[in-house]
Amino acid sequence: MRSRRMATPPRNSTHVLGLIVRLVLPCAILAGGWFGFTYLSSGVEKAPTPEKERQTLRTKVQKLEVADYPVIVKTHAVVQAHNDVTLASQVAGRVVRVSPSFEVGAYFTEGEVLVEIDPRDFENQLAIAKSELAVAESTLTLAKLVEDRKLRLVKSKAVSQGEVDSATASREQAEANVNLAESRVEQAKLDLQRTKVLAPFDGRVKSKLIGIGQMAGTNNPLGEVFAIDYVEVRLPIAGDQRQFLNLPEFSEDASLEVTLQDAIRDANDTVWRGKIVRTEGVLDADSRDLFAIARIDDPFGRKTNKPPLRVGQPVIASIEGTTLKNVVALPRAAVRQMDRVVLVDPTDQTLRPMTVEALWSDAENVVVPASAIPSNMWLATTTLAYYPEGAKVEIIPEPGAGESIAESTSADAPTKATN
Template sequence: MIGKLLKWILPLVVLLAALAGGRYIISQRPEAPQFNPPVVPVAIDAIRVQPVDYRVVVRSEGTVEPRTESTLIPQVSGKIVEISPSFREGGFFAAGDLLVRLDPRDYQLAIASAEAQVAQAESALEQEIAQAKVVENDWRMLGKEAPELGLRKPQIAAARAALLSAQAQLERARVDLQRTQIRAPYEGQVLEKNVDIGQFVSPGTVLARVYATDFVEIRLPLSSRQLEFVDLPERFRDDTTGGSEGPAVRLKASLGRETWAWEGRIVRAEGAIDTRSRQLFVVAQVDNPYRRGVGDRPPLRIGQFVEAEIDGRVLPGAYVIPRGALRDGDGVLVIDAESRLQRRQVEVAWTDGENAVIVAGLAPGEVVNVTPLAVATDGTLVSATIDGVPPAPRERPGEGGPPGDRVAAQERPQ
């Protein structure tokens, strides 16, 4: 009986002893050190913003067009016997230069014939006047007043009319002779030449197309958004002052690997908005486009495509940041005093390909993130390189100071 009790009691005692020993061992284990992983700040680039007076630059593009373009057409017929050396495509000429001369002999003969008719008419008028005086003297000797028919007044009037007609024919012949010389209507350049020496031309024949070179014009389309920032030289029907002066414009064109620039000015806006594009065309003018410029700059040629930069209005006290710093079009990430990101909604007045101009929502001296971040939440810890200057080691969160400070910085929630 006792043997059976021992058989059951001894294993139970051993089990209890093992449990007690295991608990003792567990209670005496060393305390494991606690370690919180460090919070690694996100490295970003940032700028410190300051208010400036920012001039908006409105960009557009267009094609160079002549101020005045004309078609030379003769008013008389004839064979071309002389052309000017400058009468060729690209040739320059001054106002009044002889460009084309027609054979003048037929018109010289017409002048001689008209002069003869004038002489005959003058002679006939003198004869009628002389006969009228003879008749008047005869009636005076008889002591009577001569009748109108006797004084040959109708014949004298007819002779005067014939003389005037002959003189008009002479003047027409002289004008036709002058018209055999086709002269330049203004200072310009030949755009297209259609005739040459020896060719017979008649009224209606197009001799050439020419254009003025005193200045050229460029039509530049502007959207309603762009028009908000451009002071146009508006003119009204009751305006007696001639309108204000338009803003300056810089024109650029690429020729091969070189880019050239010209200075001009907006001189007017067209009277209607284009119904297809809903844009208004303004006209830029460049004076003396064919004068020799700086270095080897070529002339501004007709039909050339140019890019335009128009001086717009000045936005006072604006903050200029890179356009890539904007988030969702109207937000920025501001870095607070604890080196954490804070989203800020701002008012954007103007954007272009490089910059965004903010007029409300920022304060002088604030630091704005300019690094694109895929995910950025409020409170994200950052290490910012401000205006190209990296942060000092003591300013980096989790570095410098006593260990307790580092742990506090690392355990700070994000």
């Protein structure tokens, strides 16, 4: 019986089939993933992006006015005595008396005895000098008598001319001795007077370096005193301030008024008035400031009964300068970046930022020429984070104002800043 063989596929067909399976399976997986992603993502709806809320700019405004502005230059300084000296003894000796006026802070008057040195040694020296003077005067009297007699005898040839010349020389020497003795007497009197140390002027005691029983040497300091008839203040004036002041340069120039206030306590409302009488001849080497010297009479109020202006006290000086004509004073808080201001056009209430150049500035205001500010404009006084050109603004009314500036029309509300 013939056996029937089973049909087997050829080896090449099996190989091709396996290759197709390996290629189709990954593609099917990728296609299924892409389909699933597309199906799932198509069901998610994006939330709509909310529109940004538009913020309205709001600001307070101020009307601008053209006026004249008086310049007040303010500077800081320290009060100093115009005459501060150290008292010294001109003779040596033991201190036997110190005046109650020679205490720290005490007042004294010119010519008052402040310190007295033991005068006994100097009294003895004066007595000796007077005795020497008496001897010299007696010797001179005798020399004159001898000379006169020699002159009479030389005519009768009783003495020689040589004896006459000798008598004349003796008389001249005696005269010189008298002059010397007189000088010694005067010196002894001066030394005796110098045992009393006198006050050189009306003043106060700054320091005391001597006491009763101490030895005072020649030219040794006894203490420091200063005059109280007036004090001086050395005021630094910057270069950009000098153009607004008419400072006196020569002695015949008019003085300039100045007022001083306490720089330590703001609550002290006392005002001292003085005058700038001169300026120093050189500029400060570091700051290039010019120092003006102001004089204040009766600083301790002995005649006026005002509170004392003490030496060493810091003060704020205010000096009246020139007056600027036809200018606009802008509040310093409304000036940004030193030279930027924001104006508001009252016709449509839009912003108009601009740059200005100041003529003068102080702690309160920045002063600009009237020609630098367009007419019929308001000044924005609120600090704005941004201020684009032409942006609309809402005017913040002033509290308690009867009629808001925002409600006034452009025709009659703003005061025109005319050029």
